[in-house]
């Protein structure tokens with residue numbers, strides 16, 4: 001059974017403006033998927049639906065064998081434990097007034113898990129390669145790469161099954177980006193990642209599968225290696241031709 005699947009999902013922000021058209025994709029535990037497409041193709045909208053922030057106009061999203069129902073609080077509690085997100089900008093995604101300890105504990109508080117969470121926070125910090133004394137500091141005391149590690153620690157602290165990563169390394173310089181990709185790769189031993197990225201080199205490094213989105217439609221999907229080697233759809237070919245390729 002899939003971890004999560006979109007089944008024939010269509011969505012529009014208004015009646016006139018359909019953004020997703022009959023999108024189907026399925027995430028299997030242990031298989032990272034890269035969601036790729038030009039700006040405006042609907043990648044972030046898919047993540048929005050997966051986070052339960054909007055509902056499909058047509059079709060459905062399945063979490064295991066249960067339909068995602070943003071209106072069902074009990075369901076969403078379990079879902080939020082299983083599905084966490086990391087966003088692009090490590091500067092705006094962390095509350096500057098909160099200490100790292102409080103930032104990382106946020107999902108545990110939201111889940112109503114009692115206690116100081118000290119042990120879970122320390123483990124998350126350790127897992128993302130930050131020192132234990134980071135807990136008493138504020139986000140502005142960290143570099144962009146370190147802030148993204150804090151955001152990742154927050155995403156993993158409740159031990160989710162899936163991380164939705166929206167351009168999670170795009171704002172970082174190249175060497176920092178490579179280190180965060182290595183970190184995500186190590187974490188993906190235990191947690192599945194859905195990565196939205198413009199950067200095919202990052203997708204190739206992290207994701208076993210790839211889904212290509214054009215104007216809200218899936219035009220090609222399959223094993224990353226196959227698609228990068230032998231793109232079938234003209235849009236994929238264009239996309240591959242338009243980005244610098246990293247040597248394998």
Ligand SMILES: Nc1ncnc2c1ncn2[C@@H]1O[C@H](COP(=O)(O)OP(=O)(O)OP(=O)(O)O)[C@@H](O)[C@H]1O
Pocket residue numbers: 013019037038039040041042043044045046
């Ligand atoms: N809140 C909104 N209200 C109305 N239209 C929106 C909203 N958010 C996105 N859109 C539109 O939906 C379409 C898909 O946008 P989306 O952000 O999902 O694309 P994307 O592939 O993530 O783009 P990017 O790579 O630039 O982030 C675009 O035409 C966009 O203008």
